[in-house]
Amino acid sequence: MAFELKQSDLEALLQGGCFFGSGGGGTITSARHLAQNFIAGDYYPAASVRVIDVADASKGDAVMVAYLGAPVAINQVRYPDGPVKAVAMIKEHLEKQGRTLAYIVPPESGALGFVVACLVAAHFGLEVIDADGAGRAVPSLPMLTFAAEGINPRPTMLVSQEGLQVELNVTPRGEVNGCSQHQQDVAAIIEQMVRPIVAEQEFGQFGGLSMWVMDSGELARALPIRGTLGRALRLGRLLQQRELGTAAEVVHYLEEKAGLGARSLFGPGRITAVKEDTTGGFDVGKVSIESDDGLCTVVYQNESLLAWNSAQGQPIGMAPDSLAYFVEGEGQQVFSNGDLLLADGTLNPQVQGRPVSVIGIAAAAPLRIPGGLILDSFMEQVGKLGYLGPYLPLFDNGGVK
Incomplete structure (x- = not known):
């Protein structure tokens, strides 16, 4: 079932997301700093975002977006500039192919993962998919269902908070997009490449990551774990109410x-x-x-x-x-x-x-x-x-x- 999220809903979402994140998925501190600045203006055209079911995503392509790096390093960020710039690169890539980006997908369950997906979607006027790649938070990309289902990881965009852009275009063997097993191999290779990059001084232990572009058919296959934002929101509201x-x-x-x-x-x-x-x-x-x-x-x-x-x-x-x-x-x-x-x-x-x-x-x-x-x-x-x-x-x- 689709639902609308406003700034006042993000505290419940991030609390529920934190619980389901298995100790990770970003800190509540970092998610709150971002949520507090979700105000209609130059950065966000509107202070609300629509969350929809996987089955209803038929208007265009979707992409996974996240912060990648050490959670504590992200604590003072006020706007999701790295992820926004990474998605802007994906949008440009798709537009050159005559395709339209319509949806943002969270990578995992977690306070930061959910809030970042919602805020990036709000910045571009897109919708968020009510699902993620694990139903918990994970420390590496091959642990996500996008990788397990062999979704094409090309291109992968990594952008620092200050705007240093890195595009990875690791090509699997085999057909144009490679076979499923090679896609899985590529997810592991990308993980091994991006971790040293975010550890560099210019990145400061974190960056905005955007990868795994999916059409509606691929989206349904890549996201078997569904309803995770709604689940987090419901639990978060109970926690807020001290139930x-x-x-x-x-x-x-x-x-x-x-x-x-x-x-x-x-x-x-x-x-x-x-x-x-x-x-x-x-x-x-x-x-x-x-x-x-x-x-x-x-x-x-x-x-x-x-x-x-x-x-x-x-x-x-x-x-x-x-x-x-x-x-x-x-x-x-x-x-x-x-x-x-x-x-x-x-x-x-x-x-x-x-x-x-x-x-x-x-x-x-x-x-x-x-x-x-x-x-x-x-x-x-x-x-x-x-x-x-x-x-x-x-x-x-x-x-x-």
Whole structure:
């Protein structure tokens, strides 16, 4: 079902997006800075944007747009200049072919991913597709359904906030656009190329990314995980209204109202330490949460990928399943990993001393296909973080209702 988003709706969207982002997808801080400037004027012709279903996108082409890089580095941005300029390059590319860009697609679920997609669409007077490439946030491009479905990644536009433009035109082997397997290879190659670029001084650890141009047929194939903006908006409104006060209540809502498999994995406890380093376009770190039941360590690379309980011999949760924080008591209830620390590296006083739980949410089916690009990419990533065992899903049946 289509719906309209105004500036007053973005706080709910970014809070819900943050929860579904598995600790990543950009910080609430960065998304709020952008949302606060969503005012009709020179930058935004109107302070509203229309969100539509995949099935209704028939007026032209769509493109995925995002910020790529270290979430904390994006915190002070007021306008999405990098993504806007990247989309402008795509528009020009399409117009030369007699094609029209009509839709913007978020890359993933997350506070920043959703807000950026909406604001870029509003800047150009386009519509946003109510779907994304993972239903959670991910640390690399091959973990998205666009890559898994072999959508043509040519061209890929990367633009710094100050306007330095980089166009990547990596051509797969085979036919004009390459076969599906080679497209997947190209997504990994592009990931390996753009990360060092955003780490350069001119980019400052982040840039605007636009890639995967899709017509209506490709869009339907590339986006099997749908309704994710609407889902985030509904949860965010409940959080704003303080309707959910405990992890148990959140889990019940996810299962009964959102149709998701979910469970409380640890807590409530209290955050005792957050260790983080920003390098190569990633925020990498560990969050320690202590309770009477033991010590929980959440390991993240932008997004939370592993959760351990010191009392158990295997992870209590792992990607591609999502790991979300829920904080009880007065004040903000959801946080990304990047929101847990202040700029000086100290623990955010908004979470200090408050009960914190880790909630596991079952990954959507396209992320759990054995031998598939997405699951293999996640397993390669958790292997780099020290876990060399098999994928341990939250539920034997996948958990998605």
